[in-house]
Amino acid sequence: MSDTEIEYDTEGVVKKFMYVNRKAPYGTIYALEVLEAVLISAAFEQHACIVFIDDGVYQIRKGQDTAAINMKNFSKTYGIIAMEKEDADEDEDMDMVWRIIVEKESIEARGLSADDFIVEVEVIASADLAEIMAEQEVVISG
Amino acid sequence: MIHTVNKSPFERNSLDSCLRLSLKGSPILLLEDGVYAATSGTSVSDKIAGAAKDHPMYVMGPDLQARGITEDEVIDGITVVDYGGFVDLVVEHGTVQSWL
Numbered sequence: 001m002s003d004t005e006i007e008y009d010t011e012g013v014v015k016k017f018m019y020v021n022r023k024a025p026y027g028t029i030y031a032l033e034v035l036e037a038v039l040i041s042a043a044f045e046q047h048a049c050i051v052f053i054d055d056g057v058y059q060i061r062k063g064q065d066t067a068a069i070n071m072k073n074f075s076k077t078y079g080i081i082a083m084e085k086e087d088a089d090e091d092e093d094m095d096m097v098w099r100i101i102v103e104k105e106s107i108e109a110r111g112l113s114a115d116d117f118i119v120e121v122e123v124i125a126s127a128d129l130a131e132i133m134a135e136q137e138v139v140i141s142g
Numbered sequence: 143m144i145h146t147v148n149k150s151p152f153e154r155n156s157l158d159s160c161l162r163l164s165l166k167g168s169p170i171l172l173l174e175d176g177v178y179a180a181t182s183g184t185s186v187s188d189k190i191a192g193a194a195k196d197h198p199m200y201v202m203g204p205d206l207q208a209r210g211i212t213e214d215e216v217i218d219g220i221t222v223v224d225y226g227g228f229v230d231l232v233v234e235h236g237t238v239q240s241w242l
Contacts, residue, residue: 022241129163133239139238
């Protein structure tokens with residue numbers, strides 16, 4: 001048996017991640033799977049842009065109540081993520097840039113506005129969002 | 143960055159969202175059911191032909207073949223690639239955004 005200690009050196013590896021949510025929350029598993037990945041990203045203190053496009057904007061709509069369909073209301077988890085983001089923004093020792101973005105065209109098509117979401121969002125038009133997307137190092141889509 | 147679309151344009155809006163949110167000049171690869179967008183003579187052909195002027199457009203040959211679409215039916219300006227070609231595109235362009 002070897003008594004060699006294995007050391008994992010992961011310190012300092014920070015990448016720009018984008019999470020692209022394009023599916024409504026409860027009809028398919030995509031939304032929940034992306035959320036799991038977002039939480040892992042937070043644990044490793046990576047940079048993250050969490051983006052909601054198309055029906056993905058419905059994931060963070062206010063007033064969700066899933067009691068009668070026997071599914072977990074995970075919109076609340078985005079509320080916690082937003083709180084963690086605020087903490088990270090205020091903590092000078094923490095190098096973790098997080099943004100929560102909704103695409104302007106998607107919310108307008110659905111008759112929604114920035115006030116309709118459970119978290120504070122940046123509303124960004126597609127042309128500018130395309131630029132932000134192109135700057136990312138890793139993109140995880142659902 | 144390279145964009146991939148794997149849904150039929152007649153069933154989903156994945157291709158429209160891809161075209162709205164991709165920078166001019168960034169390549170787009172159509173694969174799986176996304177290859178239906180590459181065929182000429184459809185209600186979306188003109189849109190795709192227009193997009194092919196702004197983006198290098200590729201389509202997966204094995205997915206065309208599986209669906210009975212011949213290369214003659216592919217819109218002019220779209221390049222047919224195989225799996226090796228897909229790998230080359232990813233190596234060249236780095237980050238992948240999959241429009242699912």
